[in-house]
Amino acid sequence: MSDAGIQHKSWKDAVSVYLQPRVLAMLFLGFSAGLPLLLVFGTLSGWLARVGIDKSTIGHVSWVALLYGLKFIWSPLVDRGQIPLLQPLLGQRRSWMLVAQAGVIGGLLLMASSDPLTSLEPLVYAAILVAFASATQDIAIDAWRIEAMPTEFQGAMSGTYQMGYRLGMLLAGGGAFTLAHFYSWSFAYAALAMCMVLGIITTLLISEPEHNISDSTWQQEEKVIAFMENSTHLPDSIRHAYAWFIGAVICPFTEFFIRNGKFAFIILLFIGLFRISDITMGIMANPLYVDIGYSDLEIGLITKTIGPFITITGALLGGTLVVRYGVMSILLLGAILVVITNLTFVALALLPPDVIYLSVVIGADNLSAGIAGSAFIAYLSGMTNRAYTATQYALFSSLMLLPAKFIGGFSGEVVDASGYVSFFVYTAALGLPAIALILYLRNKPFNGVTH
Numbered sequence: 001m002s003d004a005g006i007q008h009k010s011w012k013d014a015v016s017v018y019l020q021p022r023v024l025a026m027l028f029l030g031f032s033a034g035l036p037l038l039l040v041f042g043t044l045s046g047w048l049a050r051v052g053i054d055k056s057t058i059g060h061v062s063w064v065a066l067l068y069g070l071k072f073i074w075s076p077l078v079d080r081g082q083i084p085l086l087q088p089l090l091g092q093r094r095s096w097m098l099v100a101q102a103g104v105i106g107g108l109l110l111m112a113s114s115d116p117l118t119s120l121e122p123l124v125y126a127a128i129l130v131a132f133a134s135a136t137q138d139i140a141i142d143a144w145r146i147e148a149m150p151t152e153f154q155g156a157m158s159g160t161y162q163m164g165y166r167l168g169m170l171l172a173g174g175g176a177f178t179l180a181h182f183y184s185w186s187f188a189y190a191a192l193a194m195c196m197v198l199g200i201i202t203t204l205l206i207s208e209p210e211h212n213i214s215d216s217t218w219q220q221e222e223k224v225i226a227f228m229e230n231s232t233h234l235p236d237s238i239r240h241a242y243a244w245f246i247g248a249v250i251c252p253f254t255e256f257f258i259r260n261g262k263f264a265f266i267i268l269l270f271i272g273l274f275r276i277s278d279i280t281m282g283i284m285a286n287p288l289y290v291d292i293g294y295s296d297l298e299i300g301l302i303t304k305t306i307g308p309f310i311t312i313t314g315a316l317l318g319g320t321l322v323v324r325y326g327v328m329s330i331l332l333l334g335a336i337l338v339v340i341t342n343l344t345f346v347a348l349a350l351l352p353p354d355v356i357y358l359s360v361v362i363g364a365d366n367l368s369a370g371i372a373g374s375a376f377i378a379y380l381s382g383m384t385n386r387a388y389t390a391t392q393y394a395l396f397s398s399l400m401l402l403p404a405k406f407i408g409g410f411s412g413e414v415v416d417a418s419g420y421v422s423f424f425v426y427t428a429a430l431g432l433p434a435i436a437l438i439l440y441l442r443n444k445p446f447n448g449v450t451h
Contacts, residue, residue, distance in 0.1 A: 022148045023156050025206050029141045030164025032097075032199025036104050036134035038172040039111070039192060040127045041065045046177065046286035046299065047185050051116050055287055059412030061124060062283050062405070067131040069402025071139055075394030076252070078139045091208035093147075096140040101199045103133025108193035112186045137199075142397065143390035146381050147209035158377035159319020162370060163312045170308035171195060177300030252388030253395065259385070263441075267383065270437040271396055272403045274376055277431030278338050278369060279404035281345065281424060283411045288345070288420055293353040302358050307366040314370020319378070321371070327379045328442040334372025335435045341365040342428035349420035376400075 038044075041062060048058045078096050086095035107130035114123035145157050172192055179188035234242075257264045289299050321330045341364045348361045380396045407430075415423045 020149070020156070023160050025148075025202070026145060026157050026160040027164040027167075028198065028202040029097075029144070029206075030161040030166075031168040032101060032164075032196065032202060033134070033138055033141050033161075034165030034168030035172050035192065035196060035199075036108070036130050036137075036168075037065075037068075038169050039108060039176065039189065040131045040134075042282055042286055043173055043176045044127065045283060046290065046296075047180070048116055049287045049290045050180075050185075050296065053116060053120070055284075055412035055416055057120075057412070058287065059283060059409050061127075062411075063409045064124060064127045064131050066402065066405045066409075067128065068135045068138070069398045069400075069405050071135040072391070072395040072398040074136070075139050075391045075398075078136060078394075079143065079252075079388065079390035090203070093140050093144040093208060094203050094206065097137055097144075097203040098200060100133045100137035100140065101196055101203065104130055104137065104199075105193050105196045107133060108189050108196070112189035112193065115186075138397065139390050139394045142393045144206075144209055146384055146389050146393060156319045156323060158322075158381065159316045159374045161377065162315030162319075162373050166308040166311045166315065166370070169311075170305055173303070173308065174300040174305030177296045178305075181296040181300065252385075252391040255385055255388065256383075256392060256395075266437065266441065268399055270434060270441060271380070272399045273430075273434045273437065274335065274372075275400050276404040276407060277342055277427050277434070278365075278372075279401070280408040280411055280430060281342050281427040283408045284415050284420070284423060285345070287412075287415070288349060289358070291420075292349070294358065298355060298358070302355060303362050306359065307362040310363050311366035311370040311373075314367040315374045316370075318371035318374030322375055322378045327375055327382065328438065330371065330375040331379055332435065332438045332442065334368060334375050335431060335438055337368030338372050339428050339431040339435065341368045342424060342431065345424040345427075346421050349424065 041064075044064075045058050045062060048061065049055075053061075082092070083095045083099060086098060089095070090098060107126050107128075110126035111123055111130065114120075114126060116123050141161075145161060149157055176185075176188045176192060179191055260267060285303070286299065289303060318330060318334065321333075341361075344361045344364055348357055351357050380393060380400070383396060384392045411423065414426060418426075
């Protein structure tokens with residue numbers, strides 16, 4: 001997985017990839033994917049903190065986002081299962097995108113109709129629907145992205161995707177806080193639900209990638225053929241159901257382990273640890289701003305509006321640096337920056353409220369997140385075999401989120417027990433194992449897939 005031997009492109013070539021039509025399309029797909037996340041995570045935490053919900057409950061509610069880390073469970077269905085009526089019209093990836101986007105809109109409207117003080121439980125159930133639909137949309141979009149362009153363009157694809165993703169988060173963060181300040185949280189969630197229509201329009205306009213695995217491909221797997229030959233004594237319905245499970249579920253996972261051998265577990269460990277630091281920190285960021293004394297308007301304009309623009313800059317810079325210098329070098333840079341910027345929140349917790357302090361800390365944090373994000377998405381894309389695009393990438397991205405979301409659910413207890421200063425030192429320390437693993441993996445031969 002070393003970057004040695006990579007032929008570095010010129011800066012002109014590295015930047016010009018952003019003019020590719022399918023790279024530009026990722027801007028809108030990224031927006032559709034980024035909009036729902038904060039509405040069941042950071043923005044929801046801010047809403048609950050503002051109305052007086054205790055921090056432990058806020059931390060536990062954040063476990064709704066664990067669904068993003070569990071999407072590998074139903075990813076084989078999204079990868080190979082066909083949706084009646086929509087499949088012939090839109091194709092495999094777009095039909096799942098459309099259904100998922102409709103689910104996000106419905107869930108957000110249900111959240112908008114709930115009051116956390118009197119009906120917290122219905123609000124949580126609606127948030128679960130949003131998270132499930134949003135995670136399903138992510139599976140389909142990630143598969144489209146990987147199949148639509150060759151590996152050398154994945155850094156740019158991820159950079160543009162992050163740009164759109166952060167614009168969606170900007171609206172779900174800064175837009176939501178600003179609307180809540182002038183109107184209400186219910187109005188904010190209802191308005192943002194309507195913004196998901198842009199995702200639906202994009203889904204209807206884009207085309208299916210040329211390299212799209214059909215639902216019948218699993219029948220040609222060697223393991224499936226062997227099973228079918230040795231199971232003639234079973235009823236046909238059972239044989240075909242189990243054969244589908246082998247081809248669509250078991251084969252994608254076993255292929256990864258066969259291809260990477262003894263390094264497979266180290267790679268998965270790295271994937272699981274890379275995002276722990278910033279995701280755990282993010283859960284308590286909005287409660288920190290509220291407790292320090294920042295208004296919803298200040299939070300919306302600085303942390304949720306200016307911040308994402310800096311993240312977009314970091315994402316595009318990260319995508320360019322990946323094309324120029326290779327994935328592993330920029331992964332290491334991003335991981336180090338994330339740890340350093342987590343520590344700046346310690347200073348923010350100790351200082352009186354000041355928009356200049358907040359702007360500096362948020363700017364540094366978002367720039368590092370953008371660089372690290374582009375490199376990490378490119379890394380995961382390179383590890384994915386296109387014969388199992390949605391399933392394998394869902395496994396990687398689920399593993400990326402699951403440990404972080406689970407550990408992050410206890411963040412409220414850490415703050416209550418030790419305070420914000422100790423909490424942010426703790427989140428910075430969570431990023432050190434990922435740095436160590438990058439240093440180890442970058443000296444190993446690259447075991448990704450050549451598409």
